[in-house]
Amino acid sequence: GAVVSQHPSWVICKSGTSVKIECRSLDFQATTMFWYRQFPKQSLMLMATSNEGSKATYEQGVEKDKFLINHASLTLSTLTVTSAHPEDSSFYICSAESGPQETQYFGPGTRLLVL
Amino acid sequence: AQTVTQSQPEMSVQEAETVTLSCTYDTSESDYYLFWYKQPPSRQMILVIRQEAYKQQNATENRFSVNFQKAAKSFSLKISDSQLGDAAMYFCAYRRLETSGSRLTFGEGTQLTVNP
Numbered sequence: 162g163a164v165v166s167q168h169p170s171w172v173i174c175k176s177g178t179s180v181k182i183e184c185r186s187l188d189f190q191a192t193t194m195f196w197y198r199q200f201p202k203q204s205l206m207l208m209a210t211s212n213e214g215s216k217a218t219y220e221q222g223v224e225k226d227k228f229l230i231n232h233a234s235l236t237l238s239t240l241t242v243t244s245a246h247p248e249d250s251s252f253y254i255c256s257a258e259s260g261p262q263e264t265q266y267f268g269p270g271t272r273l274l275v276l
Numbered sequence: 277a278q279t280v281t282q283s284q285p286e287m288s289v290q291e292a293e294t295v296t297l298s299c300t301y302d303t304s305e306s307d308y309y310l311f312w313y314k315q316p317p318s319r320q321m322i323l324v325i326r327q328e329a330y331k332q333q334n335a336t337e338n339r340f341s342v343n344f345q346k347a348a349k350s351f352s353l354k355i356s357d358s359q360l361g362d363a364a365m366y367f368c369a370y371r372r373l374e375t376s377g378s379r380l381t382f383g384e385g386t387q388l389t390v391n392p
Contacts, residue, residue: 195379199319204367204382252319256380262373264311265380267321 163189165257167268174245175276182240182271184255190235191257195265196228199252211238245275278303280370282383289358290391296343297353297386299368305329307373310344310351311380316364324366327351329373355388363390 164187174180184194193212197205209225211217211232219225227249229241238257242249252272256265280301289295301310312324327335327344334342339356355362368383 202387204384205321205380207379210379254319254321256321262309262378264323264326265371266323267313269318269320 163187163257163259163264163266165191165255165266165268167255167271169271170269171272171274173274173276176246177244180242180245180273182242182253182255182273184238184240184257184268186236186257186259186266189257189259191238192235192260193258194232194238195256196230196238196240197254197256199254199270201252205254208240242273245273247275249273250275278305278370278372278381280368280381280383282366282368282386284386285384286387286389288389288391289355291358291360293358294354294356295358295388297355297366297368297388299351299353299383301349301351301368301370301381303349303370303372305372309371309373310342311369311371312340312342312351312353313367313369313382314362314364315367315385316361321367325353358390360390360392363388 166185168183196208199205208223209217209219217230232238254270255268258265308329310327314322314324325337341354343352365385367385369380
């Protein structure tokens with residue numbers, strides 16, 4: 162299957178700082194990338210959908226000014242958690258697809274801990 | 277809105293035995309995709325199997341097979357000859373047939389334990 166990477170795999174930061182998470186499709190061009198958040202022992206919650214070269218579409222209840230998403234190229238999307246607070250601590254996962262009817266492949270996730 | 281329900285929060289199976297995980301969904305669409313994803317302790321989401329709704333034949337991937345009942349909106353996963361490495365959280369997911377950016381709707385997951 163296709164490979165999606167995420168960096169960093171885990172990060173600890175102080176409250177009030179910003180953290181950037183990268184999601185890369187390594188062996189295919191991703192027309193669409195998705196960002197999810199997952200709490201322990203829970204399902205994945207979609208935060209936003211991003212298409213290359215256009216603004217991300219955020220799910221209801223997700224603060225777009227807090228979770229900045231950029232999809233500048235067909236192989237890279239970034240999620241920036243701005244002014245992070247302890248309640249933003251979570252597991253963030255990205256996924257990517259090469260076309261509208263293609264399978265979504267997931268990155269390995271990023272554990273964020275805000276102190 | 278589409279919903280996906282997994283009614284078994286936890287399941288267990290003996291190594292080498294067979295286990296079936298249940299999934300039901302609700303949709304008014306006639307064409308769509310269904311998936312089973314596996315999330316082991318590493319938390320990497322891994323695609324197990326994919327089913328197109330227009331296909332009557334049930335998808336199979338080695339020891340994994342599905343029982344797709346479109347009229348009943350049921351999509352169960354059967355794992356044969358269970359192995360210790362099959363222990364994971366399993367998520368059923370639904371996806372509409374759209375031109376672009378179609379989201380996955382996940383169920384709540386079933387935690388599978390494989391006993392040696």
